[in-house]
Amino acid sequence: MRRSIVHVVFALLGCSCYRDINLDDYRGEASVVLNSIVTPDTVIMADISKTWFFTEYEPAEDIKDLNVELYVNSRWMARMEYNGEKYVSDIYPGEGDTVRIQAFIKGDGLVVAEDVVPALSRIEEVRVSHRKVPSGNPSIEVDGDVINKRQDNEFVYKIYFQDEPDRKNYYFIRIEECDHRQVLGTLDYSLDPVFRILSEQISNGLTVQSLNGQLGLPFSDQGIDGREYALTIRETGPDSFYDYGDSCFRRIRLYAISEHYYLYLLSLQAALQDGSWQGGMADIGMAEPAAIYSNVRGGTGILGSQQQDCWLYDIRSASHRR
Amino acid sequence: MRYVLSLVIGLSLHSFSAAQDRADSISRKVHKLDEVVIVENQARQKNLLSPYTGIISMNAEHIRNLSSLFGEADVLKALQTYSGVSAGVEGFSGMYVRGGDNDENLYVLHGLPLYHVNHLGGLFSSFNVSAIDKVDFYKSGFPVSFGGRISSITDISLKEGDYEKYGGQASLGLLSGNVFVTGPIKKDKTAVSVGMRRSWLDILTVPTLAVMNKMKEKDGKKEIGRYAFTDLNLKLDYKARNIKGYTQFYWGKDYLKVGEELFLNENLLSYKEANITQMKWGNRGLSSGAVWKKDDVQVTLNGYYTHYEADFGQEQTEFSSEDKVTSNDFVRKRNTNGIRDLGTNMDVSYTLSEHFWIKTGIHYTYHNYYPEKVVIESNADNFDPPALASGKKVKAHETAAYMDTHFLLSEQWRINGGIRGVFYSSSGRKHFVGEPRLNLRYSPGKNFSVKAGYARMTQFVQQICNSYISLPTDSWLPVSNKWKPLTSDQISVGWYGNLPFGFYFSVEGYYKWMNHLLEYKEGIHSFSPGADWSDKLTSGRGRAYGVDVNIYRNAGRVTGSIGYGLLWNRRRFDDLNKGKSFPSKYDNRHKLNIACNYKLSERVELNAGWTYASGNRVTLSLYNYHGMEGSGFPEDMAPSGIIQDKWGLDYYSGRNNVRLPAYHRLDVGIDIRKNLKKNRQGIWNIGLYNAYSRMNPIAINKKALENIHGEEGRWSSRFQTLGIFPVIPSVSYTYKF
Secondary structure (H helix, E strand, O other): OHHHHHHHHHHHHOOOEEEEEOOHHHOOOOOEEEEEEEOOOOOOEEEEEEOEEOOOOOOOOOOOOOEEEEEEOOEEEEEEEEOOOOEEOOOOOOOOOEEEEEEEEOOOEEEEEEEEOOOOOOEEEEEEEEEEEEOOOOOOEEEOOEEEOOEEEEEEEEEEEEOOOOOOOEEEEEEEEOOOOOOOOEEEOOOOHHHHHHHHHHOOOOOOOOOOOOOOEEEEOOOOOOOEEEEEEEEEEOHHHOOOOOOOEEEEEEEEEOHHHHHHHHHHHHHHHOOOHHHHHHHOOOEOOOOOOOOEEOOEEEEEEEEEEEEEEEOOOOOEEO | OHHHHHHHHOOOOOOOOHHHHHHHHHHHHOOOOOHHHHHHHHHHHHHHHOOOOOEEEEEHHHHHHOOOHHHOOOHHHHHHOOOOEEOOOOOOOOOEEOOOOHHHEEEEEOOEEEOOOEEHHHOEEOOOHHHEEEEEEEOOOOOOOOOOOOOEEEEEEEOOOOOOOOEEEEEEOOOEEEEEEEEEEEOOOEEEEEEEEEEOHHHHHHHHHHHHHHHHHHHOEEEEEEEEEEEEEEEEEEEOOOEEEEEEEEEEEEEEEEEEEEEEEEOOEEEEEEEEEEEEEEEEEEEEEEEEEEOOEEEEEEEEEEEEEEEEEEEEEEEEEEOOEEEEEEEEEEEEEEEEEEEEEEEEEEEEEOOEEEEEEEEEEEEEEEEEEEEEEEOOOOOOOOOOOOOOOEEEEEEEEEEEEEEEOOOOEEEEEEEEEEEEEEOOEEEEEEEEEEEEEEEEEOOEEEEEEEEEEEEOEEEOOOEOOOOOOOOEEEOOOOOOOEEEEEEEEEEEEEOHHHEEEEEEEEEEEEEEEEEEOOHHHHOOOOOOHHHHEEEEEEEEEEEEEEEEEOOOOEEEEEEEEEEEEEEEEOOOHHHOOEEOOOOOOEEEEEEEEEEOOOOEEEEEEEEEEOOOEEOOOOEEEOOOOOOOOOOOOOOOOOOOOOOOEEEOOOOOOEEOOOEEEEEEEEEEEEEEHHHEEEEEEEEEEOOOOOOOEEEEEEEEEEOHHHOOOOEEEEEEEEEOOOOEEEEEEEEEO
16 A cells, blocks of 8 residues: 555656666665574574675575674673584573674674563463454455355454553564465454554554564563453464364464564564555665664674463464473 | 845845945935846945955846746745855755854845755745845955854845835746735835745646556556645735835745555455655744834844744555454654754844944844654554654853954045854854854955955854755754864955946955864764764864856846856864765866846847866765675575665765766746736746756666676666756746736
């Protein structure tokens, strides 16, 4: 919609024209990219590479043989070694630990990133209600002269968790299929106010009727601070998604994420899924683009942290287990 | 004659000193020539003798002679051709004067301040040239009677009504038509002028879309699109023995609607879904004033009400009917921003002697701002709109008093000094600022002069814009408790003179400091719907300096101008670009403009204009980098919520890091006049905008294609420029009666 509006305006203005341009003169030095996600479930590791000039589709390979150091709570812990894919350590971080990774790059100096591992937020309960609803697809099935009304299944998830008071908390929620033959229906987050706030933040558009995110969405505790809260998410799909097998499990992951990681995810959503006029203008190069958030000094990328809790829920029999 | 001239120039009555009396006396000698020549001679004399630097005066005829887009004469597009004025994005009436931003220009339409002066997103300005008499444009050396904006003042005088007989003109162009009529209500006492302009693009687009939609009906799709603008100028002029007065009403409105409908009608099932976006914006206002003049004293009184409002609406509706069971869901969102001002001015000027002249005045404005009002409505189940920063009105009182003095020390020396004091109060916060202005002229000979000037300007409201064109949805934000008023200090020095064969010139250097500029914070910091406006913004400073060189000729059969501008324009904000200084978007280093008119005969006039400017700057991601997925972290460990493509994420190395290719275009036109019966005249104007069809880039996009030529594994990624205006022929007909 956003592009169509902008293009209709330009169509009214005249006939637009795209032409290739060589910007090699602007080619400068590539920057260092440090990416890492820290969680108590695994050892601390990092990927270090470089940015690449857009017209050369040669995604930068890892920078090897660097002196990469790991600090936890300001204490030197280990030198991270390159294992052919990443720089790894044998350190498992704990909740509340401040993790700092710094790499010395010849010619680029010091590249540093730091984050704090958030407290785990447990899913306390999941409830799912089910009903049949008229299909959102207006097409009709014709069987001879009989018109069969198409109906969809609607599952409404209520995911209960306790938000810790007196501090800012950030989360990421995700619902997954456990068997690819039991396809995940369309997820709609618009029933819940925390996601409507998110929608306003990233798009400033009209998203009250539906707000999708098949791979999950981040949210903050704005408006729910310190409360036990039930997130509401709706899944809708035809019978064929749910017919296979004796049970139909969904995996529900609630991640507690750090503020840095939340800002990174928010900026990703805004940059790649922005539905606003402003975003449309930015897409065609007519407005100031929103850069992806980075907490890496001396380079770019993200050092984020998370802890996750996971539930399995059989939406057919209403049984569930952690 | 002096009296008549002062009326031609307008009732705002600026610096007419003893030196300008001389200019008048020169003009008096040629008073038998037509009014155009008088005004042009004034421009030449003003250039030489006025103490002010950076003044441009144009009359309606001059504006009409400049070829313009779609053949529509346009005040702002005419001003954009001068050195020191950057045009912004092609086709849009942006005006960035000597490194300033688009919101730093004061537009006064015959005593009525206007906030948003663009039609069609800036393709045309709101001023109907048919109703205009004269435009005075200041880019430095600002008269002390003006304030409230830091970069320029555009003072537009409307035509005075004809006290003797009815007359006027009507014209029809490619996109709009307009009519202007003037005549006496009471002969020699009261005159009325009415100017009205309306676009007629919708008359073409509505039936075209109807035909297209009819063809697409079987696909269940309908496109919606409509645009129209209207403006109306209504003016009453009246005069008594020592008093001249006017009352004018201005109304300008734009309406844009785009969207699409999807529908299905089969047997018992009926379904319709619509997504519609609407924008409405415009100014309206009323002003009234009178000038009383006796001997050496002149008193001007003026009062006005101006109202600007922009409304941006989005609507989604869904209707379904099946077996007589119907549902009708909707969600609407409406963003409104606007300003209402009520003001009054009193100015008194007194000529003590041929060598000393004084002007003083007091101005008061009551501002009513509503920066952003958001309303969301829906009949959806469990509808609970998110908390938004909305609807906070801000009221402010702005009072200014000034004193302006002119000394003609000798034939060579002239000094103009003044001070303007402004008291601004809003939300319990008070600001008092002093704005000293000083202008000095030294004339070593009768054909040359040297001038120097200093001006401090203050601005209490800023329009915050994140796109490269000025949109009516961009909110005007008054200074808050957090932010200080925007200020500028500008010094300028110039050399001015008359040359043989009717040529005259100006060479002017300037340096401008701008403080407390506001911009949106970068990236995610601006994403907070519940946050107050002031938390989304950051304050910084700007510097601009350069040289403007202009050569004019407005006598003889060949007239025209050559203007060259050299500009450096930079910004520094602690919260932007990692605190490093960066070039402004309109850091157009070089600008050259050549305009030429050739009067082939009494009936035929040719005109041509060539413009060259260094490209605007844009923020462009030149490099890409791996996100978490590309770095090999699995989605369950590093959730992102999005599918990242193979090109990774955009990396921005700096703000405004790329300069667009240079802008240049040639416009040509011809006016063919035909004298008709009863002293009437018909004028055909035929023109070519961008005659050699250079698709001047307005933006650069990144384009990534996969598997080009069907070859597996081959990629193509490239940068592409976007240009929107090819050669555009135009034709218009004007009938003068």
